[in-house]
């Protein structure tokens with residue numbers, strides 16, 4: 001028998017699969033569908049202090065190789081998500097709450113309320129939203145990231161995680177990991193958010209695919225798998241006291257396996273969930289179990305983080 005169960009931050013997970021924040025987690029209906037799905041856990045849409053309508057549509061488009069989005073952080077406001085996580089049955093499955101304030105002060109205000117509510121939800125602080133016009137990604141400004149983490153760690157009392165953008169240079173892996181390692185309270189690192197500010201073009205109409213920011217948006221799906229695996233492995237190697245959550249380019253059990261092998265403890269699904277719906281989790285779990293059985297692996301621990309080099 002193949003066992004997909006795992007433990008993460010003292011919580012039991014039936015399997016390592018969950019959604020990527022932003023996909024299928026905007027409102028009660030979508031969140032309830034994830035709760036009913038075969039996902040081992042799920043995460044709420046990144047929230048802000050006040051509700052946001054987000055950017056003008058069309059703001060998400062699938063392409064043959066993945067997706068491009070510039071949603072612009074549409075969400076129902078942190079009070080809705082805090083209320084949702086407060087009512088969740090944690091015996092059923094763990095739940096994460098994603099937070100993406102538009103400023104340090106906004107994040108601190110939300111963190112204060114989350115702390116006061118004393119909910120069992122695991123906080124994922126999004127340091128990498130690429131799509132709010134005029135707001136650069138915090139995790140691409142190392143001083144701002146350090147200041148954000150210092151302030152949030154002062155305000156919050158539980159372990160939490162950070163959602164990181166992709167980095168593309170070894171010096172940046174080193175610098176980002178060095179900052180994260182200053183904060184033991186940062187218990188996990190989710191790699192990666194979409195690759196920001198890409199441009200997808202329709203040749204026939206000679207037009208961009210999405211309306212916001214003249215067509216610039218974050219890409220996910222097949223485009224990003226090798227970048228995601230590199231970031232997972234880079235932070236897995238550099239942050240031995242933290243867990244890594246893999247995100248990017250997962251649409252088969254084999255890709256879940258690759259993320260786990262590279263060092264991920266849990267694996268998030270974005271574009272493929274958007275395209276296939278929450279039934280994808282049962283398929284991915286079956287495919288992962290079949291691949292493990294073929295290789296003679298009985299538990300995730302048999303291969304997790306054991307990527308070989310040449």
Ligand code: RRO
Nearest residue numbers: 070071072073129131194218
């Ligand atoms: O809402 C978005 O536009 C968005 C966010 Br907050 C994010 O973190 N990543 C992304 O691809 N889109």
